[in-house]
Amino acid sequence: MTTYTVMPGDNIWSIARKYGISVNDLLTTNPQIIDPTLIFPGQTINIPSNNNSTYMIVPGDTLWSIARKYGIGVNDLLAANPQITNPARIFSGQTINIPKVPSEPSDIKALETEVIRLVNTERTKVGSPPLTPNNELNRVARIKSEDFVKNNYFSHNSPTYGTPFDMLRSFGITFTAAGENIAKGQRTAQEVMNTWMNSSGHRANILNPTYNQIGVGVARDNNGNLLWTQIFIRS
Numbered sequence: 116m117t118t119y120t121v122m123p124g125d126n127i128w129s130i131a132r133k134y135g136i137s138v139n140d141l142l143t144t145n146p147q148i149i150d151p152t153l154i155f156p157g158q159t160i161n162i163p164s165n166n167n168s169t170y171m172i173v174p175g176d177t178l179w180s181i182a183r184k185y186g187i188g189v190n191d192l193l194a195a196n197p198q199i200t201n202p203a204r205i206f207s208g209q210t211i212n213i214p215k216v217p218s219e220p221s222d223i224k225a226l227e228t229e230v231i232r233l234v235n236t237e238r239t240k241v242g243s244p245p246l247t248p249n250n251e252l253n254r255v256a257r258i259k260s261e262d263f264v265k266n267n268y269f270s271h272n273s274p275t276y277g278t279p280f281d282m283l284r285s286f287g288i289t290f291t292a293a294g295e296n297i298a299k300g301q302r303t304a305q306e307v308m309n310t311w312m313n314s315s316g317h318r319a320n321i322l323n324p325t326y327n328q329i330g331v332g333v334a335r336d337n338n339g340n341l342l343w344t345q346i347f348i349r350s
Contacts, residue, residue, distance in 0.1 A: 121158040126222075126337050127151045129265045134162050138220050152339050172209045178202045179287030185213050189287045205345065227253060227331040229304035230345065234321055236330060239310065243324040248346065252330020256344040257284050259297075260334035263342045269299050279346070290348035294320040298343040307343050325349050 119130060120178040127148070133137045142148060144163045158317070170181060178199070182189045193199060193216040205211070207250075235245040259282065262275050276282035297318045301307035311317035326347040334342045 117162045118141050118157045119162050119262040121156050121160065124157045124265060124267060125154065125156070126264060126335070127154060129261055129289050131186060131315050136163060137295070152335065152337060154337075156304050168215070169210050170213050172205055172211065173219070174248055176205065176207075178205060181211070181213075181232045182287050187214060187254070191286060196220065199271070223333050223335070226333045226341070227257075230308065230331045230333075230343070231329055233304060234345070235310045237321055239309070243322050244324060246329035247282050247311075247328050248299045249328040250349070251286065252328060252346045252348065253332060255282060255288065255332070256332030256346045257334065258332065259295075259346075260342040263299070264336045265299075269297070269342070271295055271297065283346070283348070288348070290350060292325050292349040294323065294326065294347045296320050296343075296345040296347075300340050301339040301343065302341065307341075308347055311345075320347055323347065 117262070119134075121130070127138055127141060131141045134141075135159055138151070140163050142151060142161070144161045148160070170185075172181070175202065178192055182192050187201065193202060195212040195222050199211070231248050233248070238245055250295065259273065259276070259279075262273050263269055266274050268274065272278055273282060276285060280293055283290060283293060296311055298307045298310055301310055313320060326349050328348050330346040330350055332346075334346045336342065
């Protein structure tokens with residue numbers, strides 16, 4: 116076990132992501148944290164072991180296929196393997212670290228699932244085929260929402276990952292068409308859907324018959340406000 120000193124802009128969710136652990140594991144190790152939304156710069160917290168596993172590369176593997184296999188991002192895989200200086204050059208028999216995928220808080224996961232249900236309800240009304248939930252897209256959408264919190268911005272273009280299209284490619288997701296909706300401050304899945312459906316551009320993404328897959332990610336900032344990201348693709 117190690118310790119970490121909370122920095123300005125940190126929250127429990129971003130710290131858990133940073134160390135590749137679940138929020139529940141972090142809270143269990145720090146029973147002094149009564150309210151997860153109330154941590155402060157300078158506070159010292161305990162970081163439990165992330166229990167990373169390893170994987171031996173076999174012929175035909177790429178970092179993208181390995182990331183897909185374990186449901187993680189390519190950037191997460193590279194962060195856990197600083198010895199890999201060129202992502203395109205890995206070799207059979209090489210052993211790499213596989214970071215543990217942190218679980219999402221149940222309330223956040225429920226919000227994400229409900230948004231997807233509401234999207235497909237709206238699409239059914241206009242005759243657009245339902246979208247298939249994609250776990251990899253969910254993960255990218257969560258990371259985008261968490262990036263809003265971590266870097267204190269709200270924009271389609273991320274200072275960390277670039278455009279939504281750049282971000283998808285960096286996580287090894289292939290697509291022939293893609294779109295993104297973002298929102299800030301809405302308290303429920305229905306409230307954020309109402310906001311999007313009352314905006315012509317966001318509504319067009321939600322109802323677009325071109326798309327066939329969806330990912331939704333939600334993050335909570337230090338003040339308890341929710342940040343929302345929807346990602347749509349055609350595979």
